[in-house]
Amino acid sequence: MAVFKAYMRIAKKNMWMILMYLGIFLGITVMFQHFAGNETAQYTAQSVPVGIIDGDREEAAESLIRYIGRTNEIVYLEDDREALQENLFYRNVEYIVRIPENFMEKCILGDEKLEVTTVPGTYSGSYVEQQISNFINLARCYGAAGFTEREISEAMAARETAKVEMLDVNGSGGSYPAYAFYYRYLPYLFLCVLCYVMGYILMGFRRGSLPARMAASAVPARRQSMEGLLAAGVIAIVLWGFCSMISIVFYNEDFLGSGKVTWYLLNSFVMLLSALALSYLVGSLVKTSNALSGIVNILSLGMCFACGVFVEMDLLSSSVKRAAQFLPVYWYETANEILMDYGEIPGDIRNRLAGAIGIQLVFAAAFVCVTLAVAKKRQRSS
Incomplete structure (x- = not known):
């Protein structure tokens, strides 16, 4: 198990980097959760x-003032130009x-418009x-129907504000759980940690005369x-297991009682496979640590910026979304958005969720094929 031990030894040397990116990931998660928690889910006028x-000072004017005052603060002013300008300025x-x-x-009853003044740019x-x-x-509708000024005033006073009832169509309650944000940012951690660790490991195995010594070794190449x-699988699974345990410990009953734990874990595991396959490809191509970085x-x-990790998908332009469909993180976030939007998965x-996860597997397989092609070409040239 000399190769296995060498992989683990190099990974251990880069433990500081793993902890650094884990800290960045947790910091980003906490920060965005805090911002999301400050958003109100209820509309107020x-x-x-x-x-x-x-x-x-007649009934129609009083009716207008009462109507405006339902949702605004009424301030009576004298018709003095300097005083009006001062009130607007302050x-x-x-x-x-x-x-x-x-x-x-x-x-x-006529067509004259009210004279109004407002603060520019508000x-x-x-x-x-x-x-x-x-x-x-x-x-005007009441006036056209023959209502008197008093009747118009009474009719406007009797009008009730419309009551709005929010329907929970998707069963999500109109809000996103905290653990959904945790899993949204997980691709950043997987990509950074695995690409760096596997990059350093594979560069180390191509350094100096080591490839020739391994080829002459009694241990078969297979x-x-x-x-x-x-x-590589052990490193990736330890990373995934640690991140999964953090989500279970941090969000405990909310996460475990959501009924979607299996989907979240499956989606993150498939994303891990895509990131691992991509990290092998990166490690096969780079030659220096600066290039790797x-x-x-x-x-x-x-x-992460183009696929909806750091920027919500709703804010991305259609052209960016079309381009992002050629990246595995987009489909991870698509699956994550479905899990966030729906309380239950009919x-x-x-089927949409399984499709998004399946496409990530296709990307992982494609990365593996490209990596094998690169390795075969390098073997022929050497």
Whole structure:
């Protein structure tokens, strides 16, 4: 088992790097979970301080003020230009509505528009303007139907705010569990650790006269290859098992009681196989540690940014998504998104999930084939 021991010895020398990337991974996970936890899952209307200059003081004007005041803070102002500018400058109000005399005749029954002033560059102006537009349109409908000013005021006061009931279509409760974020960032750890470790191991076995000595060894080449594969498998499985145990310990009942533990573990294990196969390919191609560092950073960060690890898939452009489909991490994240979105996995969704996992296996097999082709070409040239 000399080859196996040599693999493990080199891996042990790079333990500091494994721990470093494990720390980076856990830090990223905790940070993104914290940001996600601060997001509210419930919509609340935005309250805007609205200044009112009431030049009418009739029932229609009072009805408009009450309508705006349902979701905003009403601030009564005097019609003084300097005072109005000062209130806008200090953000005492963000929107000013000037209600003219004979508001009913001019603005509701007529076509005159309200004079308004807003703070430039803020969305609050559009928000309040939409509310005023809704009021005017409704009041005009009542006016066209023959309602008096008092009847319009009473009708607007009697209107109830629409009640919205959120339907839990997917059974996920409209929120994502914390362990889903943990598994989202797992490809970054797998790619970095395995590519670096396997890269250093394979470079070490090609250094100096070692290849010639191994070829002249009494140990058959087939056994040397089997011991190398066994060592690589042990390293990968230890990494996967450690990460899986962390998820079980950290998220305990939430994770174990989700009913999707098997899917998460299977998806992460298949991603591990793809990362391991890719790491063999990288290790077969690189010749120096500087080249290894550059390639690993490009591969890990590039795939993680383009495939939905660090940036949510919903935020990626269609062209980026189309290109990312040629990378295994995209299909890992596709499966992970399905697990995040659905509380239960029905038959048709299970087929999509199995398809995404199966494509990762195809990528792993493709990486193995390319690695074997590279090794065969190198053997012929030597």
